[in-house]
Amino acid sequence: MMIKYRVREVAKDLDIPNKDVLDTLSKYFPEPKKYMTALEENELDVVFETFTQQRSVDNLDAYFAERGGSAVPAVQPAPAPAAAAKPAQQQKTAQPRGEKRGNGAAQNQNRPQQRQQAAPQQQKPAQPQNAPQGSQQPVVVTEVREPVRRVIDTRSSNVNIDRYNEKYDRLADQKVKTDNVVTKQKFTNRNQQRRGNQRRGKRETEAERLNRIAQERKAKHITIEIPEEITVGDFALRLKVSAPEVIKKLMGLGVFASINDMIDFDTAVLIADEFHAKVEKEVVVTIEEQIIDDSEDNEENLVSRAPVVVVMGHVDHGKTSVLDAIRHSNVTEGEAGGITQHIGAYRVKVGDRDVTFLDTPGHAAFTTMRARGAQVTDIAVLVVAADDGIMPQTVEAINHAKAAGVSIIVAINKMDKPSADPDRVKQQLTEYSLVPEEWGGDTPCIPVSAVTKAGLDDLLEMIILTADMLELKANPDRAAKGTVIEARLDRGMGPIATVLVQNGTLHSGDTIVAGTTVGRVRSMMDDKGRRVQEAGPSVPVEITGLGDVPVGGDIFNVVSDERLARELVEQRLSEQKEQQFNAQTKVTLDNLFDQMKEGDMKELKIIVKADVQGSVEAVRQSLEKLSNEEVRVNIIHGAVGAVSESDVMLANASNAIIVGFNVRPDPVAEENAKRDGVDMRLYRIIYDCIEEIESAMKGMLAPKYREVGLGKAECRETYKITNVGMVIGGHVTSGKITRNAQIRVVRDGIIVADDKIGSLRRFKDDVKEVAEGYDCGITLEKFSDIKQGDILEAYEMEEYRD
Known part of the structure; x- marks a missing residue:
């Protein structure tokens, strides 16, 4: 295959425009060509033949005469103008052929000289032709020559084009690409680039690189961002210095830290100043901040919203009846009787206003929501029967509503009964810091009757009035x-x-x-x-x-x-x-003193449950007297009866402790207390409770005992020896067996006995302990029904104090 020879290179060698070559090719070949097209051998033959014929001469005598006359003296008489014209013209055309026929090496060496001579020759035309007749001015032959044009002699069959361009000589030595072989394109990788850079100059050492960075840092202060805490290694990477340098600066400040230790933001600022760097606090954007819009609403975007009301009270005081009466009396006739309570909440029209009621079973769901940090309701309607007065569940409802910080409206129900006594109910409410408005307080008390529907409109109007006072607003034009x-x-x-x-x-x-x-x-x-x-x-x-x-x-x-x-x-x-795996975070009497020292606990909240009301009041007064400067005892709820599920919910939501006297928790409450980590203490003597809580506040709880495992041994054989009893031939599989340890015998995963070691021997000698991997003989004090394969777990009880 021939070396690629493009149109522009052919035109350059023939000293003709590209267009002439393209026009010649278009006459003989149908495919259109461009000036960068590589020509094949047959196309090159056509081009060379065409332009050779165009530039052919009839006689080469003038050319040979010129070459033969090079030995004559340089100064000759000037020929006549008419006689010199024709040889000069023939000389112009014939001279390149002679160069072609001459030595190729000499031609390549003389070509730059010829090009330098061509410039002055173009400025002054041939003087012998224009000289006047009879002039005796000498003529130098070399100055008579016209500008040299490179002409290729194509009369020979073998044209060696490679000599006209050195790059083709280099390409000829490389691997020639054939039609049926596909070669991959090679990209210079980084290793080659590095090798090339190493050849160019000396490689920069690490010390030189660090010095260069230090100089650049001094010239131009860099700014880095770091979080509240960062490791020394990461800090050094951001500063673009080595970790030992940072550690050295830290030691200068009196901080001894390794490369993996954490340093705070203030320390990082001081160290960065030593390296002429500025530090900015890194802003960490969490996923919640990216996808959840928690921006504050502008006042102009807020509109009034309906109040959310929850109805609470004792189960027998008509809470459900009041809800049904409100719901059925405030719907159209077409909907009356046909309403299905699909969900646990519904809306009621009061004039042109809407009110949302939550249908919660008691106050369990209400408390659960608040325990999760959800402030759902705005107003709490407390239903109290006029004939029964305040009941234990009513007190719980009051405490829940107070803890949630919602507005309380008291609905005194069953006013249609002859035994109704609303003044007695108001008197009882004052005992729980709910003073009626008629008595100068701020708690509305509305007498209602779910049977006769009397007072329901007043209750709804009071709900609307309370909502107006709260100025409830929301922005409907944002993500929900x-x-x-x-x-x-x-x-x-x-x-x-x-x-x-x-x-x-x-x-x-x-x-x-x-x-x-x-x-x-x-x-x-x-x-x-x-x-x-x-x-x-x-x-x-x-x-x-x-x-x-x-x-x-x-x-x-x-x-x-x-x-x-x-x-x-x-x-x-x-x-x-x-x-779930972290340490317990709930307040217990055991960790109360530690939290007090850390400043986490300023108030001890207690829920008191007892069998009689007198005990509740006595305990309340006794515990409140324990308050001191460091911690204040706050009885958030006290009632009569067993510890219920709602008590555990309230304790979980308020981070409180449950104290019970002569009462037991029901199964659901006990299970929830274990699940939520609520501390529940049950007593039979009031002084024990007071002393324990006082000791907890002073960090003086009595020591406790816990089990510490020592080791395990497997029964490999049993021997019955007279006057000794059953001897266990055991092998210690883990830990160690000590003579004073207690032994738990486990058979198939079931504990069959719990005894103490009577004697421990190795061979014939009594020993204090046997380590793992050794055999030993063991006798127990009481248990003798031992079998092969039983596991003996050795442990001891350790006294500890939190």
Whole structure:
């Protein structure tokens, strides 16, 4: 295959324009050519033949005469103008041929000289032709020559084009590409670049690089960002210095830290100043900040919203009757009797205003939501029977409402009964810091009757008035945020959650995150069972489309990115698992003193339950007297009866301790207390309670005992020896067996005996202990029904003090 010879190179060698070559090729070949097209051998033959014929001469005598006359003297008489014209013209054309026929090496050496001579020759034309006749001026032959043009002699069959360009000589030595072989394109990698750089100059050492960076830093201060805490190694990388330099500066400040130790932001600022660097605090943007909009609303965007009301009270005081009466008396006739309570919340029209009621069973859900940090309700309606007065569950409801910080409206129900005594109820309310408005207080007391529906309108008007005083507002033009009221798993529809929108507007199709659950809203139904497309503030709806069943009280947010939302849920699940393995964070009498020293605990909240009311008051007064400058005892709830589930919920929500006298917790409450980590102390003597709490406050709890495992041994053989009894031939598998240890005999995972070691021998000698991997003989003090394969666990009881 020939070396690539392009059109522009042919034109350059022939000293003709590119267009002439292209026109010649277009006459004989149909394919259009460009000036960068590589020509084949047959095409080159046509071009060379064509231009050779165009430049052919009839006679070469003048050329040979010129070459032969080079030996004559340089000065000759000038020929006549007419006679010299024709030889000069023939000389112009014939001279390049002679150069071609001459020595190629000499030609390449003389070519730069010829090009230098061509410039002055172009400026002054041939003087012998223009000289006047009869002039005796000598003529130098070399000055008569015209500008040299490179002409290729194509009369020979073999044209060696390689000599005209050195790069073709280099290409000829390389691997020739054939049609059926595909070669890969080679890219220069970094190693080759490094090798090339090493050849160019001396490689920069690490010390030189650090010195250069230090000089650049002095010339131009760099700025780095670091978080609140950072390791010494990472800090050195950001400063672009070595870790030993940073450690050296730290030692100068009196801080001894290794490369993996953490330093705070202030220390980092001081160290960075030594290296002429400025430090800015790194802003860490969490996933929640990226996808959840927690910005404050402007006043001009806020509009009034409906109040959220929860009805609480004793189970027999007509709470459900009041709810039903309010619901049925405030709907149109066409809807009366046909309403189905689909969800645990509903809306009631009061004139042109809406009121949202939460239908909670007692106050359990109310407390659960508050324990999760959800402030759902605005107003609490406390239903008290006029004939019964304040009951234990009523007191619990009062304490829950006070702890939540919501407005309380008392509805004195059953006013239609002859034994109704509203003044007695008001008197009892004052004992719990609820002073009626008629008596100069701020607690509205509305007499109502669920049977005759008397006073219900006054109750609703008071709810509206209280809501106006609270100035409840929300921004409907933003992403929705609210609380999960309740949730369940439906066999056909999957997870279904009842949510209350507290701010913004929830639309069908929105992606929401509720606690550790994420999903997209597929459908929404209101309290009337109608499908809706959006829900504004204070509107309860039932939604489907979540991936899992959320927990009541979870906060839900509409997010912008579903992928990031799923990452957020994964993070929350991981945090939950970590919290389960972390140390107990609930307040107990054991860790109370430590929290007091750390400044975490300024108030000890206690829930008191007793068998009689007199005990409750006595304990309340005795415990409140224990308050001192460091900690204040606050009895947040005291009532008669067993420790119930609601007590555990209140203690969990308020971080309180439950103290019981002559009472026991019910099974559900006991299970919840273990699950939530609520400390529950039960006593039979009041002085024991006072002394223990006082000791806890002073950090003087009595020492306790705990079990410390020593080792395990396996029974390999048994021997019955007279006057000794059953001897166990054992092999210590782990730990050690000591003579004074207690032994627990385990057979098939079941403890069959708990005894003490009578004697411990190795061969014939009594020993104090036997280490792992050795055999020994053991006798027990009481238990003798030992069998091969039994496991003997050695342990001892250790006294400890927190």
